[in-house]
Amino acid sequence: MDLQLTGRRALVTGGSRGIGFAVGRALAREGAAVALVARDAAVVKERAAALAEETGATVVGIAADTGDDASVAAMADEAARLLGGVDILVNNAAKASPGAFPEDALEEQINVKVRGYLRTVRALAPGMAERGWGRVVNIAGLAARSSGSVVGSVRNAAVAAMSKNLADELGPQGVNVTVVHPGMTRTETQIGVIATRAADRGVPVEQVERELAASVSIGRIVEPDEVAAVVAFLASPLSVALNGDPIVPSGGARGAIHY
Template identity: 40%
Template sequence: MDLGLEGQVAIVTGGSRGIGHACAASLLSEGAAVALVSRDPERLEKTQAALEKSSGGTVIAVPTELRDDAAVRAMVDRTISEFGRVDILINAAATVTPTAFHELTENSWLDLFEQKLNGYARCLRYVIPHMRERSAGNVVNISGLAARQPHATTIPVGLNNSAVLNLTKALANDVAKDGIRVNAIIPHIIDTDRQDETMREWAVITGQTEAEVRAERVAKIPLGRMGTSEEVGDVVAFLASARCGFVTGAAWHVDGGVSMSI
């Protein structure tokens, strides 16, 4: 199936590794050009070079701290000046630290949404007006299952992910008249570096071995395995494409069947 993404321009935040990286790879394989965004310039440049080599496509690396509003604006401006436009925004960057509610201080609570939501909102704030001017655009926000399945151990990530879904739906209805679609993906237990780190952190918290934590998590997945970031990237590329032209405000699960919501 041709997704019709040839020649489109995408900003992918969190593009240096994990799910963001897979989204970039999938969009590139469909002929889109990509502005790859994350903080560590060395890792970003390595990923840029590897993606250009494997896809033969055009990738620019734009090191950006998404906590910094001026830096986000500069990143969007640079992408527009290099490519002439932005058709697609994939919000995937996050670093959410698992912290028990009772350990959250006033300051760490106030910082909570800087770990994910605020970076997504900043990118939207600078990309949406540009898309509005062009009367076209597609946004995919990566949420996560804790958005819909609250648990005491996942409060920081859950709050961020719920807020991302709320923002997705509200914005989708607001900008539909401007030819812009806004959707979300709800992944769960995707085999990324961050997932490995989370398993290690969880093993320390529970006193289990990392292998026990992994086995316990996988046992809850009806498909019997963790997902791959490529499986998320492919759904994201499809959702951002004209093949999904009548889909907006949606939140699609990519979770091996774990979610019990219908």
């Protein structure tokens, strides 16, 4: 299937690793020019160069802190200079935690993952609206649908609410906004969490992974590239029927029914 992304210009925050880097790869393979954004300038430029060599696409690295207004404004200017504009925004930047978030981390998490996402939308969506087409994909998480972490649930539920508001606002201007709730995904962070749990319990890593996989209906943990394939579709013109809607590439979390 041709996702009709050739010639489109995409920016992916949190793009130097995990789901963000996988999304950058998927978009580049589909013919988009891609800007990877992360806080560490050396790392993001190195990752962008590697991806450009791998895919043959235009891939650039931009250092920015989405928790800071001035940094996001500078990022938008740099993306315009390097790519000529941005048609697709994938918001993925967030501060991870190897375990449960402490409750005093709430303000920081809101600033980076919620207000940070909104900052980038406000910086880039006007150009999309002016051109009459754009896509915004906000990466949240299944903590939005379950208890167990006040901070995790609040930040992801807030991203979902923000996405629906933006979809209603920007949809008439040709800009679709969706929210993606990945479930357990084999990112660098998740691999570390599994290893820590195994060490704490004194059991093999494989045992912990089997237990976690049992909660997923496909019987295994989803890979970053599999989440990225879903995001690439949402970033394409073919996804026009989805706006404000939550998408859950979890492999099928067992139990709850959402309708």
